[in-house]
Amino acid sequence: MTDRWLLDSTRQAKAAMIEPAVPSPARVGDALSGGRNNFEADRRASRLMISASPVVRSLVPAMRAFHQRVVRYLVAQAGIRQFLDIGPRLDMPGNTHDVAQSLAAECRIVYAASDPMVLSHARSLAISTADGAVAVVEADQSDPAAILSRATRTLNLHRPVAILLVGTLAFVLDDKEAAEIMRSLVEAVPAGSHVALSHQGSDLGPEIFAATERWNAISDRPITLRSRGELSELLAGLAPVPPGLVPVSEWRPDVSGPHFEHTVPLYGAVGRKR
Numbered sequence: 001m002t003d004r005w006l007l008d009s010t011r012q013a014k015a016a017m018i019e020p021a022v023p024s025p026a027r028v029g030d031a032l033s034g035g036r037n038n039f040e041a042d043r044r045a046s047r048l049m050i051s052a053s054p055v056v057r058s059l060v061p062a063m064r065a066f067h068q069r070v071v072r073y074l075v076a077q078a079g080i081r082q083f084l085d086i087g088p089r090l091d092m093p094g095n096t097h098d099v100a101q102s103l104a105a106e107c108r109i110v111y112a113a114s115d116p117m118v119l120s121h122a123r124s125l126a127i128s129t130a131d132g133a134v135a136v137v138e139a140d141q142s143d144p145a146a147i148l149s150r151a152t153r154t155l156n157l158h159r160p161v162a163i164l165l166v167g168t169l170a171f172v173l174d175d176k177e178a179a180e181i182m183r184s185l186v187e188a189v190p191a192g193s194h195v196a197l198s199h200q201g202s203d204l205g206p207e208i209f210a211a212t213e214r215w216n217a218i219s220d221r222p223i224t225l226r227s228r229g230e231l232s233e234l235l236a237g238l239a240p241v242p243p244g245l246v247p248v249s250e251w252r253p254d255v256s257g258p259h260f261e262h263t264v265p266l267y268g269a270v271g272r273k274r
Helices: 002-016 025-032 040-052 054-076 096-103 116-125 144-151 175-187 207-218 228-234
Strands: 082-086 108-113 133-138 162-166 194-200 238-240 266-273
Touching: 025 040, 025 054, 025 116, 040 054, 040 207, 054 096, 054 162, 054 194, 054 207, 054 266, 082 096, 082 144, 096 108, 108 116, 108 144, 116 133, 133 144, 144 175, 162 175, 175 194, 175 228, 194 228, 228 266
Parallel strands: 082 108, 082 162, 108 133, 162 194
Antiparallel strands: 194 266, 238 266
């Protein structure tokens, strides 16, 4: 009973940290996808960005479809059974453990996030198969040491791991810090591990710039855009999985996925540690 009280009191404290009047990346993404886990401030932010750049409407469905294709590839073709999913987003239909464990029930997944609403939502959905495991740890993407330390309770870092940075590193504004985060994560896992990355592109058309300016003006979690060359530097040292670093809609598309008449200003890639 005491343990339960402590758990409930911790959750109440985390809930008190949610700021409905300030748009959050995860909740705005939810609003853009038509979800219900958002507040008026998030819906207003999504409307402002769409009015500035209608291409914003395509970001969430394109990122979600890329994420699901990547997880399917990693399980079915690369043989990965462990996932470390790092990012400030709310779980959506077809999240990592749903997709991975539907293909291999023994998959083990750790979600890492710092947004209190993301943590609460993820924990409510972190239901594993009997053969696998799903865990949620509180840690920000800027602190890879904390992420890795807490992930070892569920993952064996001596065996290959897939590190998912889907829409994550755009919130790390400094290029050197982003590179250090990537280096720390990659160094902690063995050969045969993979890194999947998606990131807003600065050279995939001008439409995204106005939306980014709107977001950065109203949010306490600003983002940065990066070019293909800059993202290639972050992935340096990893063996690219074909087709390499491309717009997300071009990364192993399938006929059942969403199709877009324009280039979605998001890059996607998967790299393998040699």
